Amino acid sequence: MCEIREKIRIGMAEMIVVKNPAIIITTVGSCVALCMYDPEKKIGGMAHIVLPKKEDDDEDPDSAPKYADTAVPALLFKLISKGAKRENIKAKIAGGANMFPNLENPILKIGENNVKAVKEKLIEMGIPLIAEDTGGNHGRVVEFEVRTGTVKVNNIYGRKRVL
Amino acid sequence: MTHITGEITEVDILREIGSIGAGNAATALSELTQQKILITFPGIYIVSPEKVPKLLGFHDMPVVVIYKRLQENDDCDILLVFEKEEANKIVSAVAKNTFGIEDIDEEMKKSVIEEVGNIVIGAFLSAISNFTDMRLLPEPPINVNDIFDAILEVFLTKLCIQNRKAIVFKTCFKKEEGEIYGAIILFLSDKLQEDLIKRGRKWLEG
Numbered sequence: 286m287c288e289i290r291e292k293i294r295i296g297m298a299e300m301i302v303v304k305n306p307a308i309i310i311t312t313v314g315s316c317v318a319l320c321m322y323d324p325e326k327k328i329g330g331m332a333h334i335v336l337p338k339k340e341d342d343d344e345d346p347d348s349a350p351k352y353a354d355t356a357v358p359a360l361l362f363k364l365i366s367k368g369a370k371r372e373n374i375k376a377k378i379a380g381g382a383n384m385f386p387n388l389e390n391p392i393l394k395i396g397e398n399n400v401k402a403v404k405e406k407l408i409e410m411g412i413p414l415i416a417e418d419t420g421g422n423h424g425r426v427v428e429f430e431v432r433t434g435t436v437k438v439n440n441i442y443g444r445k446r447v448l
Numbered sequence: 449m450t451h452i453t454g455e456i457t458e459v460d461i462l463r464e465i466g467s468i469g470a471g472n473a474a475t476a477l478s479e480l481t482q483q484k485i486l487i488t489f490p491g492i493y494i495v496s497p498e499k500v501p502k503l504l505g506f507h508d509m510p511v512v513v514i515y516k517r518l519q520e521n522d523d524c525d526i527l528l529v530f531e532k533e534e535a536n537k538i539v540s541a542v543a544k545n546t547f548g549i550e551d552i553d554e555e556m557k558k559s560v561i562e563e564v565g566n567i568v569i570g571a572f573l574s575a576i577s578n579f580t581d582m583r584l585l586p587e588p589p590i591n592v593n594d595i596f597d598a599i600l601e602v603f604l605t606k607l608c609i610q611n612r613k614a615i616v617f618k619t620c621f622k623k624e625e626g627e628i629y630g631a632i633i634l635f636l637s638d639k640l641q642e643d644l645i646k647r648g649r650k651w652l653e654g
Contacts, residue, residue, distance in 0.1 A: 424598020
């Protein structure tokens with residue numbers, strides 16, 4: 286019997302957690318796709334992180350997935366509340382590119398800073414980062430298969446990486 | 449947005465000014481490619497940056513983007529977007545019309561697409577400049593070849609850092625048979641938005 290796997294696309298600053306065989310998809314340039322999952326319970330989620338740190342003037346109560354320092358705990362909390370065991374949870378990340386390498390603008394370093402901030406927060410929260418595809422000067426289409434924990438990363442040049 | 453009259457809003461004024469620019473840009477593109485190019489009804493969106501990818505709807509499309517920033521107006525970004533295959537066709541058409549050959553090397557292709565960007569974005573801005581009597585000079589073009597949403601993130605992230613809403617003007621180019629061919633996307637700065645509305649209002653009031 287063929288299993289039907291739903292494909293769910295998330296956009297900038299969005300987050301989702303599922304406990305079915307869904308595939309979560311997003312596209313990132315300088316942003317980071319943070320995938321976290323419990324391989325035993327087969328529960329997983331993704332956050333599309335835009336910036337390293339939450340600003341004081343952002344009063345939006347739904348903005349947690351937007352920032353590395355708030356997305357990691359928010360995704361962890363959501364996974365646990367759906368039944369994942371904290372000690373089983375692992376992370377994989379993709380993204381953090383510099384899309385305009387020829388331009389001199391501090392904003393364009395944001396990809397590098399996003400990756401650094403996500404890694405720091407994962408270490409702080411004791412979540413092992415087991416695979417990554419980060420940096421470079423190209424966009425990535427990221428597909429996270431929750432059932433297996435596999436993350437497929439494709440770029441426009443035809444390169445396909447499996448994390 | 450406030451209403452200027454009972455019927456004409458600031459959004460209508462921005463849309464009208466954008467249409468004038470887009471019409472001129474389509475004429476320039478038609479002349480370059482020797483094809484009839486039309487424009488779609490322009491959209492003006494004032495939304496949080498995170499909502500822009502869904503509104504524009506190009507997502508994982510492989511594209512060539514020619515990006516220009518306005519001089520003296522750091523927060524105003526203009527993107528000329530072509531689906532990758534269409535960009536190749538444009539380059540071939542322009543190379544054939546200009547040099548008499550279709551096959552050119554990668555470096556030359558890059559120069560041609562940047563020149564197309566110069567001409568089309570230049571036509572867009574000069575029509576708006578003439579209409580509003582404003583100085584709108586762009587910086588040299590930068591050309592990026594990648595997935596649309598990944599490129600778009602750069603401009604949206606800038607708005608997120610500044611904690612600003614995105615003010616986006618978008619119009620698509622289409623061929624006579626209706627196929628979407630490309631698009632002009634303009635991220636307006638607050639200052640340029642205000643100036644354009646002020647000039648548009650003056651024009652409306654005669």
